[in-house]
Amino acid sequence: MDIASIIVAAGRGTRAGGDVPKQWRALHGRRVADWSVAAFTAHPRIGRVVLVLHPDDLGQAEGFDGVIVATGGATRDASVRAGLEALAGDPPGLVLIHDVARPLVRPPVIDRVIDALADSAGAAPALAVTDALWRGAGGKVAGTQDRAALYRAQTPQGFRFKAILDAHRAHPGGAADDVEVARAAGLDVAIVEGDEANLKITTPGDFARAEQLMGEAMDIRVGQGYDVHAFEAGEACILCGVAVPHDRKLKGHSDADVGMHALTDAIYGALAMGDIGQHFPPSDPQWKGAESHVFLTHAVGLARESGYEIGNVDVTLICERPKIGPHAGAMRAELARIIGLDAGRVSVKATTSERLGFTGREEGIAAQAVATLVRA
Secondary structure, X not given: OOEEEEEEEOOOOHHHOOOXXXXXXXXXXXXXXXXXHHHXXXXXXXXXXXXXXXXXXXXXXXXXXXXXXXXXXXXXXXXXXXHHHHHHOOOOOEEEEEEOOOOOOOHHHHHHHHHHOOOOOEEEEEEEOOOOEEEEEOOEEEEXXXXXXXXXXXXXXXXXXXXXXXXXXXXXXXXXXXXXXHHHOOOOEEEEEOOOOOOOOOOHHHHHHHHHHHHHHOOEEEEEEEEEEEEEEOOEEEEOOEEEEOOEEEOOOOOOOHHHHHHHHHHHHHOOOOOHHHHOOOOOHHHOOOOOHHHHHHHHHHHHHOOEEEEEEEEEEEOOOOOOXXXXXXXXXXXXXXXXXXXXXXXXXXXXXXXXXXXXXXXXXXEEEEXXXXXX
């Protein structure tokens, strides 16, 4: 199912202090908005991202490649509706609505919201209130409040797209969040487990808390791979899972998919878990002629078992022939399918060696790859 997300970033955030709105302030080496957008563009189940900006901030949209930009309104619910209307022409099945001021949202929270939408029109993360609650008057405790069945709401709040669009169109405005809008329209909203780290930056002190949490939680790894295969007699080369017609094929113990081998080694490298030869020894006859998606699937599985998601991958094929350009789209799609990534997170490109070296002499093909892994 097509799933989109809307990141609401049109507010001014004056309580957070600073000379610019909080979403554009630096946090752990990037802007707050950069972290929030990346959490959704990197998620393999999210197909489209809409960023809703204040009219004065539209210039900040540069650098958010592939993100749909919408102009927000005077209130939060007006901005959310603007984001929904930006998707209405080509509606997704589901939509997740997130506050830009929650830059530490993690994949498991997003997954829990999506999964809950299989049985409910809406779903939102929350944390049960565990502290004692007081009522105050004049700076003194005036009473207590029963905390049973009370929750602290978080985002993203997810909905079936048509239902929440209709709810926003019918709502008079002034809602605190999208759950309020949904409930006013009679929609049931499931509560899923939130995350203490998914804090909302509201006051100056929240920046320090977020910095501390990000220093503890952010674990990003990068691996690189390189592979070479020589040509031999044949009619096609298997490259990144695609059979490319050619007057020769690549020689190897398996199907000799040089691009997929380099990418597999990049993932193993990011995990510090060796290379293909260690996991699938060429001396073992069971791997003779094996299709290379077996190796890549194994590497991706190890990454996820180790608590990482694949953020993006980049493969460069180095050869004079065959021409890669006409097949690059199919290669990206196949790698995306195997890895479980949106194709927008998969790059396949080619270059020549200007007729120099073994690739220039058309004796074989080389490949380089880079993979980014992010702690889930």
